[in-house]
Amino acid sequence: MERIETAPDDWTERQxxxxxxxxxxxxxxxxxxxMIGVARRxxxxxxxxxxxxxxxxxxxxxxVRYQASKVKVERFDADSITQAQLTSVLLGFAKDLLTILTSDISIALNRLAIAQAHQGADSNNMGSIVLQNGRFSTGPRLKPALEAGMKAGLLxxxxxxxxxxxxxGLVVRDVHIRVLLGDTMSFTADDISTEAERAVHQFYHLYGAQTPSRI
Amino acid sequence: MERIETAPDDWTERQxxxxxxxxxxxxxxxxxxxMIGVARRxxxxxxxxxxxxxxxxxxxxxxVRYQASKVKVERFDADSITQAQLTSVLLGFAKDLLTILTSDISIALNRLAIAQAHQGADSNNMGSIVLQNGRFSTGPRLKPALEAGMKAGLLxxxxxxxxxxxxxGLVVRDVHIRVLLGDTMSFTADDISTEAERAVHQFYHLYGAQTPSRI
DNA sequence: AAACAAAAGTACCGTACGGTACGGTACAGC
DNA sequence: GCTGTACCGTACCGTACGGTACTTTTGTTT
Structure with a gap:
C-alpha cells in the first residue's frame, strides 16, 4: 500500500x-x-x-482538474490479503468516500458539473471530468483488494x-443525492465510522465467503 | 393496494x-x-x-410541482402480507425507481434543482421540493409493506x-450520480428487471428472516 | 353589433456578465 | 538607463436575459 499523487497539472504558484x-x-x-468575481477574489x-x-x-x-490532482489516492497492490487487511481497506474506503461526498468542495464541484452536464457531449465537459476523477477512479482503486480477497477465499x-x-450502494445509499439537493445531513466523524462499519458488515454478508453474524 | 393521484395543483388546461x-x-x-424560450415554445x-x-x-x-403531481403513487396499505406479495411490491418499487431516475424528465428536474440548491435555504427552493417529491416520498411509500413484512415474519x-x-442503495447504487453527470447508461426494460431482481435478492439476504440462496 | 376581457405579440429598459482593450506599474535582462 | 514582459486595475462593448408597458388580436358575453 502506498500513497501516490497525480501530477499537479503544472500550474505556477500564482496560478x-x-x-x-x-x-x-x-x-x-x-x-x-x-469571471470578475474570481478576479476580485x-x-x-x-x-x-x-x-x-x-x-x-x-x-x-x-x-476541477486542479482539485482532482490534489486528492491523494491510496492503492492496494499486494497479491495476498488477510481478513483484517481487507476489512481495513474496505472500512478506510467507505469512510473516505463518505467524507469526500459530503465535503463542501465535492458538493460544489458535483453541482457545477451536473448543472452543465448536458452541454458539450464530448468527453471534455465537466460531467465527464468529474465522473472520471470521482466515481470512475474509485472503482479501480478498490478492485485489487476485492480480487485479492476473492483469491484468498475471503470473498x-x-x-x-x-x-x-x-x-x-451500501456505503452511499441516498446520501449523495440528498446532500446535492441541499439536505444538510451533518455527519460527524463518528457517524461516518458507524455508517462505514454497517456498509462493510452488509457487504461481507452479501459477498463474504463464510456467513458472519447478522447486521 | 390502490392508485392515488395527488392534486393537479389546479392549473387550467392552457396553463x-x-x-x-x-x-x-x-x-x-x-x-x-x-422566459422567452418558454413563451415561444x-x-x-x-x-x-x-x-x-x-x-x-x-x-x-x-x-416541478406540476410534474410531481403527475406521478401516480402506488401505496400498500394492508395489515398482513405474503412472501409473494412482499416480493412483488419490492420488485415493482425497484423497477419504478430505476425507471424514473433514468428518465429524461427526472434527470432534467434533478439537474435544475441541484444547480440552484444553494440559493434560498428556505424550504421552498427547488432542491427541497424535489427532495420532498422524490426521495422523501419514496420512503413512506414503501414503509407499510416493509413493516407488514416484519410483522409477518418475512423480514x-x-x-x-x-x-x-x-x-x-442496493437498487440505485451508482446509477443516479452517473446519469446526472451525463453518463448515458441506456437501460433496457430487461436491464431494469435484472437490476431490480438482484437488488431484491440482496435485500432479502440482508433483511430476510430466513437465509435464502446466495446472490 | 357593441363592449369587454384575456391573452398574443412586440417593443423596450435595466442589468449582469463574458470577453476585449488600454493605461499604469513592477521587474528582469541587456 | 532602456526595453520588453507580466500583470493589475479599470473602462468599455456586445449580448442575453429578466421583467414591464403598450398595442393588437381573439373570443365571449350581453
Missing amino acids: QQVLDATLSLLIENAANIT ASCSKETLYKWFGDRDGLLVAT RQSDSEEAFRSFY | QQVLDATLSLLIENAANIT ASCSKETLYKWFGDRDGLLVAT RQSDSEEAFRSFY
Whole structure:
C-alpha cells in the first residue's frame, strides 16, 4: 500500500492561488460564479484569467482538474490479503468516500458539473471530468483488494466491478443525492465510522465467503 | 393496494400546456431555460407567464410541482402480507425507481434543482421540493409493506427507515450520480428487471428472516 | 353589433456578465 | 538607463436575459 499523487497539472504558484480562489467561490455559490468575481477574489485582472485559462469554461475545467490532482489516492497492490487487511481497506474506503461526498468542495464541484452536464457531449465537459476523477477512479482503486480477497477465499468469486458497485450502494445509499439537493445531513466523524462499519458488515454478508453474524 | 393521484395543483388546461412546454425545454437543456424560450415554445406571451407564475422562479417551481403531481403513487396499505406479495411490491418499487431516475424528465428536474440548491435555504427552493417529491416520498411509500413484512415474519425486525435506505442503495447504487453527470447508461426494460431482481435478492439476504440462496 | 376581457405579440429598459482593450506599474535582462 | 514582459486595475462593448408597458388580436358575453 502506498500513497501516490497525480501530477499537479503544472500550474505556477500564482496560478494555483487563482484556482484556489475559484474553488472558494464555487463552494460559496457554484451557480453564481463570474469571471470578475474570481478576479476580485484572487486579486488579479480578468485579462490574466483569459490569458491563462482561455475562457470561462477553461477556468472551470482547470479548477476541477486542479482539485482532482490534489486528492491523494491510496492503492492496494499486494497479491495476498488477510481478513483484517481487507476489512481495513474496505472500512478506510467507505469512510473516505463518505467524507469526500459530503465535503463542501465535492458538493460544489458535483453541482457545477451536473448543472452543465448536458452541454458539450464530448468527453471534455465537466460531467465527464468529474465522473472520471470521482466515481470512475474509485472503482479501480478498490478492485485489487476485492480480487485479492476473492483469491484468498475471503470473498465469494464474482465480478469485482459488480461487487464494487453493490458496495458503493451500501456505503452511499441516498446520501449523495440528498446532500446535492441541499439536505444538510451533518455527519460527524463518528457517524461516518458507524455508517462505514454497517456498509462493510452488509457487504461481507452479501459477498463474504463464510456467513458472519447478522447486521 | 390502490392508485392515488395527488392534486393537479389546479392549473387550467392552457396553463398546463405552458408547463408541459417548460418541461420539454428543461429536458432539452435544463441549464439554458429562458422566459422567452418558454413563451415561444408555448406560443404565449412573456407577460402571460409573469401574470400566471409571478417570476422565473415561480414558473420553474410550478413546473416541478406540476410534474410531481403527475406521478401516480402506488401505496400498500394492508395489515398482513405474503412472501409473494412482499416480493412483488419490492420488485415493482425497484423497477419504478430505476425507471424514473433514468428518465429524461427526472434527470432534467434533478439537474435544475441541484444547480440552484444553494440559493434560498428556505424550504421552498427547488432542491427541497424535489427532495420532498422524490426521495422523501419514496420512503413512506414503501414503509407499510416493509413493516407488514416484519410483522409477518418475512423480514427481520429492524428500523424500517434504515432498511429502506439500504434497499435504496442496493437498487440505485451508482446509477443516479452517473446519469446526472451525463453518463448515458441506456437501460433496457430487461436491464431494469435484472437490476431490480438482484437488488431484491440482496435485500432479502440482508433483511430476510430466513437465509435464502446466495446472490 | 357593441363592449369587454384575456391573452398574443412586440417593443423596450435595466442589468449582469463574458470577453476585449488600454493605461499604469513592477521587474528582469541587456 | 532602456526595453520588453507580466500583470493589475479599470473602462468599455456586445449580448442575453429578466421583467414591464403598450398595442393588437381573439373570443365571449350581453
